[in-house]
Amino acid sequence: MIFEGLSGKLITAILRPGKTPSGRENAAIVKRLLALVRQSWPKTHLIIRGDSHFAQPELMHVVEQDKAADYVLGKGAGHPTALRPMSDESMAEARYCLQTRTAYARLNKLPIPYRARLYGEAQYQAKSWKGLDTRVIYKAEVNQMGDNPRFVVTSIKNASARCVYEQFYCPRGQDENYIKHLKNDLSCDRTSDMGFRANALRMYYACAAYVLHYEMRTTVLKDTEMQRAQPSTVIAKLFKIAVKVVEYKDRVKLHLPSSNPMKVLLQRVTEAFATLPVLKPG
Numbered sequence: 001m002i003f004e005g006l007s008g009k010l011i012t013a014i015l016r017p018g019k020t021p022s023g024r025e026n027a028a029i030v031k032r033l034l035a036l037v038r039q040s041w042p043k044t045h046l047i048i049r050g051d052s053h054f055a056q057p058e059l060m061h062v063v064e065q066d067k068a069a070d071y072v073l074g075k076g077a078g079h080p081t082a083l084r085p086m087s088d089e090s091m092a093e094a095r096y097c098l099q100t101r102t103a104y105a106r107l108n109k110l111p112i113p114y115r116a117r118l119y120g121e122a123q124y125q126a127k128s129w130k131g132l133d134t135r136v137i138y139k140a141e142v143n144q145m146g147d148n149p150r151f152v153v154t155s156i157k158n159a160s161a162r163c164v165y166e167q168f169y170c171p172r173g174q175d176e177n178y179i180k181h182l183k184n185d186l187s188c189d190r191t192s193d194m195g196f197r198a199n200a201l202r203m204y205y206a207c208a209a210y211v212l213h214y215e216m217r218t219t220v221l222k223d224t225e226m227q228r229a230q231p232s233t234v235i236a237k238l239f240k241i242a243v244k245v246v247e248y249k250d251r252v253k254l255h256l257p258s259s260n261p262m263k264v265l266l267q268r269v270t271e272a273f274a275t276l277p278v279l280k281p282g
Helices: 023-040 057-064 084-107 161-169 172-185 196-220 231-239 263-274
Strands: 010-012 046-050 069-074 115-122 135-143 150-154 244-247 252-255
Touching: 010 196, 023 046, 023 057, 046 161, 046 172, 057 069, 069 161, 084 115, 084 135, 115 161, 135 161, 150 161, 172 196, 172 231, 196 231, 196 263, 231 263
Parallel strands: 046 069
Antiparallel strands: 069 150, 115 135, 135 150, 244 252
């Protein structure tokens, strides 16, 4: 699933076999995506962001070929013998910092700090990265539960290690929320059919529902209490309403409850829908 990270717009979702994607597969998807995006935004600087499954040389080569694109990709917890030792000095410093701050807080009866963080850069180059111009950024974090180092590989040169990690990589967590909206609220993972194409169609319907929800939230619900609501909230408050259906010979009348707490907002939504043009089939 690929989203526009600032707005939350769904760009595409691709159903694929349930195994870790290869570098060639991810590179092919990103290459096609970049070509399509460049048709409308030829000079816009793009940041390709992903977790450690996407830190593959094939994908990084594709991004580096675009002079107006960079990547920020997770690197797991770090190789235990090659990469992780490069952060040992900063980890020790963060460990000492947390111990000192904790002792000071207890002495003065202050809230105990949960973590201490430092950022740095490791001089690391995997053999498969030959020909790539990469940087490896690390976060040396120690919290009350223990050590928590994190590593990121990036092509961004003119930003500090902290800036790359906090401002470019960490917002990827918001994309996880978009995925949850698709999975938990719209059931895009209900791929229980025996056929691959049928399951792809099911996912397509869920993605279409996500697009409709996004447009509704950013237009009709803009400047209301639900402008940031997730799909399940909108469904529960605006669509799951008790209605009395009365059938006549020439029409069907819907009697809505007069004491609905969302009455004003519901009226606004229905009036906005009434102004939309009626699409013809096909």
